[in-house]
Amino acid sequence: MALSGYDRGVRGERVDAVLQHMRERGGRITTALRAVVEVLDATDDHLTAQDIGAAVQAAHPAIHVSTVYRALDRLSEAGMVSHLHVGHAPVVYHLGQDDHHGHLVCGRCGAVLDVPATVMRPVATQVARDYGFTVEPSHLALGGLCSGCAVAGPTDARPSHTHG
Amino acid sequence: MALSGYDRGVRGERVDAVLQHMRERGGRITTALRAVVEVLDATDDHLTAQDIGAAVQAAHPAIHVSTVYRALDRLSEAGMVSHLHVGHAPVVYHLGQDDHHGHLVCGRCGAVLDVPATVMRPVATQVARDYGFTVEPSHLALGGLCSGCAVAGPTDARPSHTHG
DNA sequence: TTGTCTGCAAACAATTTGCACGGTA
DNA sequence: TACCGTGCAAATTGTTTGCAGACAA
Numbered sequence: 072m073a074l075s076g077y078d079r080g081v082r083g084e085r086v087d088a089v090l091q092h093m094r095e096r097g098g099r100i101t102t103a104l105r106a107v108v109e110v111l112d113a114t115d116d117h118l119t120a121q122d123i124g125a126a127v128q129a130a131h132p133a134i135h136v137s138t139v140y141r142a143l144d145r146l147s148e149a150g151m152v153s154h155l156h157v158g159h160a161p162v163v164y165h166l167g168q169d170d171h172h173g174h175l176v177c178g179r180c181g182a183v184l185d186v187p188a189t190v191m192r193p194v195a196t197q198v199a200r201d202y203g204f205t206v207e208p209s210h211l212a213l214g215g216l217c218s219g220c221a222v223a224g225p226t227d228a229r230p231s232h233t234h235g
Numbered sequence: 236m237a238l239s240g241y242d243r244g245v246r247g248e249r250v251d252a253v254l255q256h257m258r259e260r261g262g263r264i265t266t267a268l269r270a271v272v273e274v275l276d277a278t279d280d281h282l283t284a285q286d287i288g289a290a291v292q293a294a295h296p297a298i299h300v301s302t303v304y305r306a307l308d309r310l311s312e313a314g315m316v317s318h319l320h321v322g323h324a325p326v327v328y329h330l331g332q333d334d335h336h337g338h339l340v341c342g343r344c345g346a347v348l349d350v351p352a353t354v355m356r357p358v359a360t361q362v363a364r365d366y367g368f369t370v371e372p373s374h375l376a377l378g379g380l381c382s383g384c385a386v387a388g389p390t391d392a393r394p395s396h397t398h399g
Numbered sequence: 400t401t402g403t404c405t406g407c408a409a410a411c412a413a414t415t416t417g418c419a420c421g422g423t424a
Numbered sequence: 425t426a427c428c429g430t431g432c433a434a435a436t437t438g439t440t441t442g443c444a445g446a447c448a449a
Contacts, residue, residue, distance in 0.1 A: 099423050099428060120414080135431050140414065145429090156322050158374070159439095161413060175368045184366055193357050194377065202348055203382030204339045210322070210378025213358065218367030263403055263448050284439080299406050304439065306404090323414095325438060405446070415436070423428080 085166065086112045089151045096149055103127070103134050107142040108151075108166070117155060117163035117174075117183040155212060157183060177217035184217065249330065250276045253315045260313055267291070267298045271306040272315075272330070281319060281327035281338075281347040319376060321347060341381035348381065 089108050090100050098104075110126040111118065118126075120143060124136040143164055146152035150168045157163055157176045163183060173191045175184040195206035253272050254264050262268075274290040275282065282290075284307060288300040307328055310316035314332045321327055321340045327347060337355045339348040359370035 094424095097428095101423070101429060103430070121412095133431075136413095137415075137432080138430055141429075156320060158320055159326065162323065175362060175366060175370075177368075178371065178374055184368060186362060186366065190361055190365070191358060191377075194355060197354055198339055198350060198377065201354070202339060202350065203385070204341075204348060204377075204379055205385045206339075206377050206379040207342065210342060212376060212378070213355075213362065213368075213370050214374025214376070215368055215370040221367070221369045258449095261403095265404060265448070267405070285437095297406075300438095301407080301440075302405055309404095401447105401449090403446100403448080405444105407443095409441085411438100411440070413437085416434085418432095419430105421428105421430075424426090 082112060089146070089166070092151060093145070093149055098145060098149070101142075102131060103138045104142045104145070106131055106134060107139055108146070111152065111164065111166040117157075117165045119161040119163055121161065123164065155183065155210075157181065157212065158214065174212045175217070176212050176214055177220055178214050179216055179220035182217050182219075246276060253310070253330070256315060257309070257313055262309060262313070265306075266295060267302045268306045268309070270295055270298060271303055271310070275316065275328065275330040281321075281329045283325040283327055285325065287328065319347065319374075321345065321376065322378065338376045339381070340376050340378050341384055342378050343380055343384035346381050346383075 086105070086108050089112075090105060093104065094100055106127045107123055110123050116122075120136065120140055123143070124134075124139045127134050127139060143152060143154075147154065152164055152166055153168055154162045154164050155174055155176075157174075158178060158181075160181055171188050172185045173188060175186055177183075191206065198204045198206060250269070250272050253276075254269060257268065258264055270291040271287055274287050277290075280286075284300065284304055287307070288298075288303045291298050291303060307316060307318070311318065311328075316328055316330055317332055318326045318328045319338055319340075321338075322342060322345075324345055335352050336349045337352060339350055341347075355370065362368045362370060
């Protein structure tokens with residue numbers, strides 16, 4: 072899912088770029104950190120911490136989920152990873168600061184589609200004017216049904232716990 | 236917070252209307268159910284289950300939080316109550332099916348502002364056309380900063396756990 | 400009377416944290 | 425070598441569930 076409608080950089084190269092950035096920031100490049108970044112880089116999906124943990128452990132069984140959380144924290148602070156709250160499901164993470172896009176979250180299958188921030192701009196402008204509310208495109212999520220699920224009927228925004 | 240920009244019906248009358256609806260639906264009108272509805276009716280705020288539990292227990296100490304959850308479930312199924320996921324904070328509930336409005340969620344103070352669905356319509360239309368995605372206005376939340384918090388600087392959408 | 404709801408406690412899932420140790424710089 | 429980052433286990437938080445009893449209809 073999470074079919075990116077636009078370019079997000081060349082896969083693989085991104086891993087090095089991110090790690091380089093983390094290094095310059097004074098952080099240490101550990102096995103866990105690298106593994107997390109690689110997992111995130113290897114997919115267009117928006118992954119939960121558990122998803123990432125499982126993927127990381129496939130290669131490095133000793134790496135604990137709590138370490139994944141801490142790596143994600145570190146990456147978030149550095150602005151290299153963003154998170155998104157999708158309904159009642161766990162938080163999903165993805166590579167890159169997403170200042171430049173919003174999200175469409177399917178309430179049925181849990182898919183997350185990225186949309187350029189430009190789509191959101193009109194609403195952002197209007198609520199700024201009418202409510203004094205500053206929309207942060209990065210933390211923007213529109214609930215609804217993706218094209219695949221729309222044919223299956225309405226939703227209660229209560230998808231099964233697994234997503235994707 | 237949650238300054239309703241439009242009318243939501245006369246307070247108090249709503250309680251009876253909701254309970255009446257529940258009765259007609261075949262449900263039983265218990266002390267807990269009535270208390271939950273009254274709490275929701277008494278505020279424009281969007282309350283967490285814990286908030287509601289506390290308020291309910293002020294009048295009826297014996298009523299358990301799990302009962303509040305079950306009452307909210309019942310009310311949700313009946314379409315009398317809607318819930319909203321705000322960032323990493325707990326789910327908030329409010330009276331009325333909110334098919335007709337969206338939400339602005341402040342990432343700093345946790346305030347939830349209601350906005351008429353019309354504001355969201357342009358985006359809804361555009362993503363429907365471009366992505367085949369059907370936006371459900373009820374499950375729509377724009378993250379950002381409310382007017383009060385905007386002056387205090389940017390956010391990480393990581394407010395303190397308590398909100399309001 | 401009867402079956403829905405409730406109270407309680409325990410289960411659960413996601414995430415965080417304290418502490419001593421290990422590995423990166 | 426000096427710390428940052430890690431592993432583990434335990435604590436937290438929000439929410440759900442099983443069960444026996446209570447109460448609305």
